[in-house]
Amino acid sequence: MYKLSQSFEKSLTSSLYRARKRIEYNKDIYMDENHKMMCEYYKKYQELSKEFSGKKTTITYNTFKIDKHILSDTHGEDDIVFKKYEININLLYNDYNKKFINKLYVTVNQDDYNEFIKSQNAFIKSLTSEELYTLRCHTHDGDVIVNYFINNNFNIDVNIDEVNYHDSRKSKIIVNKKQFNANRDYILFYYQIKKYLYNTDKKFKDYTRIELEDYIKENYVSFDWKNILKIYIKDIYKIFEKSPVIEKPLVFYRGVNDEYYIKGSVNGNFISKTLNSASFNFKEAVSYMGGKCCVMRIKLTKGSKIILIDNVSNYNEAEVLLPFNTKYYIDYPRHEISYYKTSEICPDESKSKKIIVSDLSVIEGLRSYPRSPRSPRSTRSTRSTRRTRSPRSPRSTRRTRSPRSPRSTRSPRSPRSTRRTLSPR
Numbered sequence: 001m002y003k004l005s006q007s008f009e010k011s012l013t014s015s016l017y018r019a020r021k022r023i024e025y026n027k028d029i030y031m032d033e034n035h036k037m038m039c040e041y042y043k044k045y046q047e048l049s050k051e052f053s054g055k056k057t058t059i060t061y062n063t064f065k066i067d068k069h070i071l072s073d074t075h076g077e078d079d080i081v082f083k084k085y086e087i088n089i090n091l092l093y094n095d096y097n098k099k100f101i102n103k104l105y106v107t108v109n110q111d112d113y114n115e116f117i118k119s120q121n122a123f124i125k126s127l128t129s130e131e132l133y134t135l136r137c138h139t140h141d142g143d144v145i146v147n148y149f150i151n152n153n154f155n156i157d158v159n160i161d162e163v164n165y166h167d168s169r170k171s172k173i174i175v176n177k178k179q180f181n182a183n184r185d186y187i188l189f190y191y192q193i194k195k196y197l198y199n200t201d202k203k204f205k206d207y208t209r210i211e212l213e214d215y216i217k218e219n220y221v222s223f224d225w226k227n228i229l230k231i232y233i234k235d236i237y238k239i240f241e242k243s244p245v246i247e248k249p250l251v252f253y254r255g256v257n258d259e260y261y262i263k264g265s266v267n268g269n270f271i272s273k274t275l276n277s278a279s280f281n282f283k284e285a286v287s288y289m290g291g292k293c294c295v296m297r298i299k300l301t302k303g304s305k306i307i308l309i310d311n312v313s314n315y316n317e318a319e320v321l322l323p324f325n326t327k328y329y330i331d332y333p334r335h336e337i338s339y340y341k342t343s344e345i346c347p348d349e350s351k352s353k354k355i356i357v358s359d360l361s362v363i364e365g366l367r368s369y370p371r372s373p374r375s376p377r378s379t380r381s382t383r384s385t386r387r388t389r390s391p392r393s394p395r396s397t398r399r400t401r402s403p404r405s406p407r408s409t410r411s412p413r414s415p416r417s418t419r420r421t422l423s424p425r
Contacts, residue, residue, distance in 0.1 A: 048345055052094045056343055059110060061087040061117050061280070066312055069136075069182045075209050078129035087310070087318045089281050096345045103337045104253075104282045104357060106297060112248035113280070119244045120308035127239070130191050132312055134235050137188045138275065138321065139313035140179055142232075144169050145188075147274045149229045154371075156225045166257075173220050179314055187216055192231040193223065233324065236275070240323045243305050250300045252278035252320055257290025261360065262333050269363070270328045277309070280318035286339065286355065294334070294356045298322075304362050327364035334358050 030036040067083035093101040124132070138146075148165040149156060156163065161172040171179070175186040187193070193216055197204040204212060254276065261270045278298055279285055285295045300306060309321040338352040 045345065048096070052096060052343070052345065055094045057091040057093055059089045059091065061089075061113060061318075063087060063117050063121055063308070064311060066132075066136075066181060066314075069133075069180050069186075071182055071184055071186075071209075072129075073208070073210055078133065080129055080132060082125070087280060089318070090283075092340060092343045094343065097343065100338070100347050101340050101343060102282075104286075104295060104297075104339055104355070106251045108251055109248070112250060115248065116246055116250060117308065119247075121311070123242070123244055124308065124311045127242075131235075131239050134191060134232070135239065135307070135309060136180060136186075136312045137232070138236070139309060139315065139319075140175060140188070141170055142188055143275060143277070146229060146232065149226075150233075150274050154226065154230070156229070159221060160223075160225050161221065174217055181314065184213075185217075187213060187220075189228055189232055190216070192228045192235060193220065195231050196223065196228045237324060240305055240307065243307050245303050245305055246300055247302060249302060250306075252280065252298050252300070252306075253282045253285035254278040254296040254298060255285035255288030256294055256296060257288075259294055259334070259356075259358070261296065261328065261358070262330065265330055268330050270330060270360070272322070272326050272328070273324065275324055276322040276326060278320050278322065280320070284317045284319075289355065292336075292354055292356050294358055297357060297359045298328070299331075299359070299361045301362065322362070326362055328360040329363045330358065330360050332359040 030039065063085050064082045065085040066080060068079075068081040070079035070081070072078050091102055091105055127135070144165045145160070145163050148163050151165070163169070173188045175188060177183065177185050180186045190213070194204075194212065197212070197216075204215075207215065261272070264270055278296070282295070289295055305323055307321045308319075310317060310319040313319055334356050336354050337357055338347075338349070339355045340352045342351065344351055
């Protein structure tokens with residue numbers, strides 16, 4: 001049998017001793033048993049976080065976008081090319097956190113949204129290139145200019161390129177062609193300017209489209225923008241008239257930085273004079289809010305009108321458009337919720353923020369387009385004129401005939417009384 005030398009045996013024994021001490025030292029890493037148990041739970045938490053991070057619930061809607069907008073050289077139709085597109089919404093929650101992670105999102109039937117999108121896809125593709133052009137203006141500064149115009153009592157009191165609303169203006173009236181995937185620079189409100197010029201001077205009808213665009217680019221600052229924007233409002237309203245109604249209740253989200261809809265409400269009702277944008281995606285709404293305020297959860301009932309303007313927008317915001325003068329009922333003015341940007345397994349106040357949410361329902365959709373204050377006054381004056389004519393002798397003669405027996409017999413009839421009770425609706 002081989003015998004170890006004394007020196008080698010001593011060295012090996014020393015190495016084993018050091019190794020045993022190192023193992024004991026490495027095991028001695030917990031303060032006590034409670035600390036050890038807590039760390040074991042934390043390890044399991046991390047393992048579950050990794051496991052469920054890839055199992056978030058995602059909703060996908062199939063729609064389309066404008067790939068190319070080829071502006072015609074003549075006054076004929078533009079060539080508009082569409083491409084397939086998906087709206088993807090990450091709901092953040094999984095099997096563990098569904099109850100707390102996303103209290104902002106309202107669970108709805110996905111088939112109802114697919115039905116709405118299918119209807120909107122067909123509607124958008126049925127529009128003329130002029131109507132599509134008009135809608136596209138709204139997606140890039142058109143909304144800013146029109147909102148300023150309406151809220152400024154239908155008045156443009158500054159250079160049209162300096163009009164702004166909530167500091168959201170992006171460009172001038174002439175927009176770089178890349179913004180609209182076009183073959184040349186895009187003129188905001190082109191078709192409304194064209195109508196305005198045709199009404200101003202018949203000579204413009206002899207201009208080619210290129211000549212007319214060149215004239216607009218050189219002179220648009222001096223145009224009567226009050227007239228042009230009124231035409232634009234009417235044209236948008238006509239597009240809404242053609243749009244299909246929704247068949248099932250839907251919920252959309254709108255981010256704002258002011259509770260204007262509560263401040264401007266009367267008996268719980270609020271009427272928005274301007275067009276309002278909202279989104280399928282609650283995250284888009286949160287990105288537009290200021291601080292804690294606010295996200296509007298907007299419920300649309302059957303029969304409401306709304307346009308999926310995301311189809312014609314160069315931005316990917318899952319955007320829809322509500323018409324002028326939409327009337328809302330404020331179901332729940334404000335309540336505070338915890339909003340998580342990321343998927344967590346356990347509630348964690350340090351990883352969430354408090355935001356204010358308001359629930360509203362659309363009770364009247366397409367009512368009318370906004371008008372300047374002059375038109376109602378003229379209407380009232382004609383009505384007052386008619387009232388002054390009431391004392392005429394024929395009417396007084398009719399009043400003397402009212403006691404006749406046939407009329408007194410008719411007055412108690414139930415059909416007329418029924419009609420009178422229904423008339424104030």
